[in-house]
Amino acid sequence: MSSSSTSSGEGERESVVKKKKEGLGWMEWVRGWFYLAYEMMFQRIMASHLHNPMHLPPLNDITCIVTGSTSGIGLQIARQLAESGAHVVMAVRNPKAANELIQKWQEEWSGMGLPLNIEVMELNLLSLDSVAKFAEAWNARSGPLHVLINNAGIFSIGEPQKFSKDGYExxxxxxxxxxALLSILLLPSLIRGSPSRIINVNSIMHHVGFVDTEDMNVVSGKRKYTSLVGYSSSKLAEVMFSSVLHKRLPAEAGINVLCVSPGIVQTNVARDLPKIVQAAYHLIPYFILSPQEGSRSALFAATDPQIPEYCDMLKADEWPVCAFISQDCRPTNPSEEAHNVETSYKVWEKTLEMIGLSSDAVERLVEGEEVKCRYGVHQQ
Known part of the structure; x- marks a missing residue:
């Protein structure tokens, strides 16, 4: 064979290798949906060993921020942490609703111990300015933060594509x-609370997600937008970003990053479902977890004493993904696509660009330096 034909063959092979992946392969897609169906059918059986509500250790001297804590899983997380003695900050879009909940909980808790240590701070995740201002206000207290639970999320089923005022899907x-912005900006407080944890309430729907880092808003037309595409892609992006953050944080920072799946839960999302799917929810209540049951994986990740050791082991083994806790409170593996290290680092870089942080923001915050963000009070 001539040298020219050899080099031509090598070039063809390189072009194949470098060909950009534009979606999940059909095998990955089928495997993802099979996993979802399996989870729905057997999640209650797999979690049958767990108590409901979950037994938590005393959490006095622990401070936790819980986003989206006025309904569903977040409500259960906040209340159970507070009843176990934690100082809980409800980071919510509707402070009035949160304060009404606190008043109700205090009345129901009266006579069972010290008053619940809960407060409310306003946070609107559809505004990155709001996120940055929240972090600035919290860090200004110069106190410790032991657990950040990023619980709030949306799944606008069947609705047309919408964009925030920041321009993002x-x-x-x-x-x-x-x-992601909240987690990074709160690093100074999490370091003061070390050993501390960042817990991202994810979804098994990330198994059917795909992230195109050149089209995070799904506007190029290469993929048809649906609410399922928007939701599953965002949840996969969260796992990928969490995996890189887990690796970038040095051991001396004492911060562990985890994702958890609550399982398939009856929450406010159901009211946006098509009527036929809502009917299915009512027909198969045995298979669908309640918000209280769905809160267990996040509560486990926030309080189990073996979590730091497990996270350290994954880091030492250079495992490609962060810790992922399933709805039965056992370690599990996120999707095959979540293990794509190259894409995960692209998601990391693109995310930092979109949220207005420099590529070395984490390292500088860990070193105790100030970091500028294009959002919030101290804008560039």
């Missing part, structure tokens, strides 16, 4: 970009 902003 709403699922991507609420489910990924805003929690």
């Amino acid at each position: 709403e699922h991507m902003q609420v489910n990924h970009l805003a929690p």
Whole structure:
């Protein structure tokens, strides 16, 4: 064979290798949907060993921020943490609703111990300015933060594509970009609370997600936008970003990053479902978890004493993904696509660009330096 034909063959092979992946392969897609169906059918059986509500250790001297805590899983997380003695900050879009909940909980808790240590701070994840201002206000207290639970999320089923005032597709902003910005900007407080944890309430729907880092808003036309595409892509992006953040944080920072799946849960999302799907929800209540049951994986990740050791082991083994806890409170593996290290780093870089942070923001915050963000009070 001539040298020219050899070099031609090598060039062809290189072009194949470098060909950009534009979606999940059909095998990955089928595997993802099979996993979802399996989870729905057997999640209650797999979690049958768990108590409901979950037994938590005393959490006095622990401070937790919980986003989206006025309904569903977040409401259960906030209340159970507070009843176990934690100082809970409800980071919510509707402070009035949160304060009404606190008043109700205090009345129901009266006589059972010290008053619940809960407060409310306003946070709107559809505004990156709001996220940055929240972090600035919290960090200004110069106190410790032990647990950040990024619970708030949206799944606008069947609705047309919408964009935030920041210009980002709403699922991507609420489910990924805003929690990513919040997590990084709160690093100074998390370091003061070390050993601390960042817990991202994810979804098994990330198994059917795909992230195109050149089209995070799904506007290029290469993929047809649906609410399912928006939601599953945002949840996969969150896992990928969390995996890189887990690796970038040095051991001395004492911060562990985890994702958890609550399972398939009866929450406010159901009211946006098509009527036929809502009917299915009512026909198969045995298979669908309640919000209280769905809160268990996040509560486990926030309080189990073996979590730091497990996260450290994954980091030492150079495992490609962060810790992922399933709805039965056992470690599990996120999707095959989540293991794509190259794409994960592209998601990391693109996310930092979109949320207005420099590529070395994490390292500088860990070193105790100030970092500028294009959002919030101290804008560039």
